[in-house]
Amino acid sequence: MSPAVDLLIPQMASGDATSNHTRLIRELLEERGIGVRIVVERKNRSDSDSIPIEKWKGDAKVSILQHSIGSEVAQSVIRKKAPVVLNYHNITPANYFQAWQPELAKSVQRGRQQLSQLAPITRRGIADSKFNARELRGLGVDDVVVAPVLWQLGSGPQPANQSDDAVDEEGGTVLFVGRLAPNKCQHDLIAALAVLLRFRPQSRLVLVGDASPPQYLQSLKSLARRLDVIDRVVFAGKVSDKKLLQWYQLSDVLACASEHEGFGVPLVEAMANGLPVVAFDAAAVGETLGDSGIVLSDKRPATMAMALQRVLGDQYLRTSLRRRGIESAQRFDISVTREQMWVALKDLLEAGG
Numbered sequence: 001m002s003p004a005v006d007l008l009i010p011q012m013a014s015g016d017a018t019s020n021h022t023r024l025i026r027e028l029l030e031e032r033g034i035g036v037r038i039v040v041e042r043k044n045r046s047d048s049d050s051i052p053i054e055k056w057k058g059d060a061k062v063s064i065l066q067h068s069i070g071s072e073v074a075q076s077v078i079r080k081k082a083p084v085v086l087n088y089h090n091i092t093p094a095n096y097f098q099a100w101q102p103e104l105a106k107s108v109q110r111g112r113q114q115l116s117q118l119a120p121i122t123r124r125g126i127a128d129s130k131f132n133a134r135e136l137r138g139l140g141v142d143d144v145v146v147a148p149v150l151w152q153l154g155s156g157p158q159p160a161n162q163s164d165d166a167v168d169e170e171g172g173t174v175l176f177v178g179r180l181a182p183n184k185c186q187h188d189l190i191a192a193l194a195v196l197l198r199f200r201p202q203s204r205l206v207l208v209g210d211a212s213p214p215q216y217l218q219s220l221k222s223l224a225r226r227l228d229v230i231d232r233v234v235f236a237g238k239v240s241d242k243k244l245l246q247w248y249q250l251s252d253v254l255a256c257a258s259e260h261e262g263f264g265v266p267l268v269e270a271m272a273n274g275l276p277v278v279a280f281d282a283a284a285v286g287e288t289l290g291d292s293g294i295v296l297s298d299k300r301p302a303t304m305a306m307a308l309q310r311v312l313g314d315q316y317l318r319t320s321l322r323r324r325g326i327e328s329a330q331r332f333d334i335s336v337t338r339e340q341m342w343v344a345l346k347d348l349l350e351a352g353g
Contacts (some may be wrong), residue, residue, distance in 0.1 A: 001120065004349060006060040008084070010071040011042045012050065017088055017149060017237060017265045018066050021186065024150035025064070026353030041072045049193035058082035062348050067091075067118065068262075070110025078117045085348065086122040086141070089149070090132050090262025090283070091115065096183040101213035115139065125206050126344050128263045129282035129350075147340040148332050149263050167252050171202035172191035172312040175275070177244065177266035178258070180211040180235075183278075186201075187223055188299055190258035194227040195305035200312065205255075206234040208247055248273040254310045256280060257299045264288045268332045276318050277309045290326035293321065 007026060012019045013257070026036045027281050037060065037338050038050040053076050065077055068089040077084050094109040116139060125144040127133035131146045174193065178184055186207055193205045211217035217235070224230040236247070248254075254270035254281035260266075267288050270277050277293035279285050311318060 002057075002059045002061075003037040004061045005029055005036045005345075006039050006056065006058075006063040007033060007036060007066070008039045008053070008056070008073045008077065008182065009066040010069065010073050011040055012038065016058075017151070018068055018303070021087075021150045023065055023091075023169035024152065024203075024334070024338070025341060026149070028341060029345075032342075035087075037099070039073065062123075062345065064345075065114065065189040067111065070107045070114055073196075073226060074111070074114040074118060076119070077115060077312070081121055083121050083123045084118070085124050085126060085345070086118055086136070087126045087128075087133050088115075088136055089128055090135070090260075093185045093261050096181070097213065100182055100215050105214060116330065124348065126341075129287055131287060132262050145344040147253060147344045148337045149265060149339060150334065150337050151265055151332060153336045166315055167312050167318075168202060169177070169313075171204075172200055172253070172308075173251040174203065174205045174308055175208065175270070176206070176253050176256065177208045177245055177247070177254070177269065178180050178256075179209050180207060180217050181213070182216055183258060185257040185259055185299075186220055188218060188280075188304065188324065189255055190224050190227065190229065190233060192304035192308065193232060193256070193300040194229050194297075195301045196308055197229060199309050201307075203312070204232045204234060205229075206236055206247060206251065208236045208239055208244065210238045212281075213215070218247075245273070246337060248275050251275060253278060253308060255308060256285065257304065258282060258285065261285050261288070267293070268329055272329035272332075274322045274326055276311050277325065278304070290328050290331075292324040302327040306343060 009022050029036050039053055039056045040050045041053050053073050056083050058080050064085045064087055066087050082199050091108050091111040094105040097105040117140040117143050125136040125141040127136055127150045128146050130146055133146050136144045176189055180186055196203055224233045252327050254275050254277045259282045261283045271292055279295055280291055280299040281295045281297050
């Protein structure tokens with residue numbers, strides 16, 4: 001007997017926002033007595049109950065495709081002309097990766113080509129931001145619902161540093177969380193740190209996340225050496241949920257210079273943990289932050305450094321940003337986003353597909 005819902009995703013990976021989102025959709029539906037099956041292109045040890053795409057028949061009442069990169073999962077949907085709910089997380093433009101990792105550039109380019117092919121067979125688009133929804137509508141998907149990423153970090157984030165002790169006048173920890181990738185522009189943060197150190201010589205930049213592509217990580221280290229700030233940059237790599245929470249709690253401000261974010265889970269994590277945010281206004285960043293962070297239209301090193309200096313040096317501003325961030329993050333609390341996702345799917349399930 002076929003399940004009511006198939007969740008299609010290239011791979012279920014640990015510590016990946018889209019994979020976690022998929023797990024939470026499964027929990028949401030199973031709690032309501034709805035049968036769910038996960039269909040993948042590549043299996044790993046953590047998803048032993050999934051089935052490979054080669055065995056997928058497209059016979060569930062509702063098939064939900066998680067789409068953020070080119071994949072054989074998406075290609076199978078296109079080949080079968082199987083009507084799907086397209087859960088769209090945006091696709092980074094290929095030009096960011098062409099010089100660094102041509103194979104990755106081909107994969108994301110394929111994902112955008114597949115997006116155009118998926119549009120005519122999409123029953124409903126579910127976009128995790130208004131920014132992503134506009135792209136789907138531009139491709140001709142008329143029925144689009146905005147429902148943010150289902151997000152839950154460990155046992156749930158706790159607001160940090162509520163006492164708001166003053167930051168050391170010569171220091172401060174600037175945090176970035178996410179893949180080390182050309183579109184996320186950590187090179188701009190390193191350049192901003194070099195300026196910030198003129199005012200706060202004991203400050204540091206902590207970069208949490210895997211390198212993708214690896215060559216970009218080497219370029220970041222080379223840049224840090226050239227700017228003579230290598231000893232003030234912490235390349236933390238991929239960390240556990242527990243360690244990630246510690247970094248949010250130990251840091252003084254989150255900085256983001258990314259030029260392409262379809263949503264921005266770390267922005268929400270930072271806000272939920274009471275960490276002020278300074279971010280470049282690109283793609284869905286401003287939408288995600290609302291009025292709870294400092295959103296910059298210019299991310300030149302001096303501009304970013306001055307914004308960070310302002311946050312680090314102004315206790316009243318930090319307190320205000322902390323309060324507004326915690327309040328704003330409630331928009332993305334799992335209790336809220338689960339209901340939004342259920343509303344996005346309920347009528348399709350009740351109609352029987």
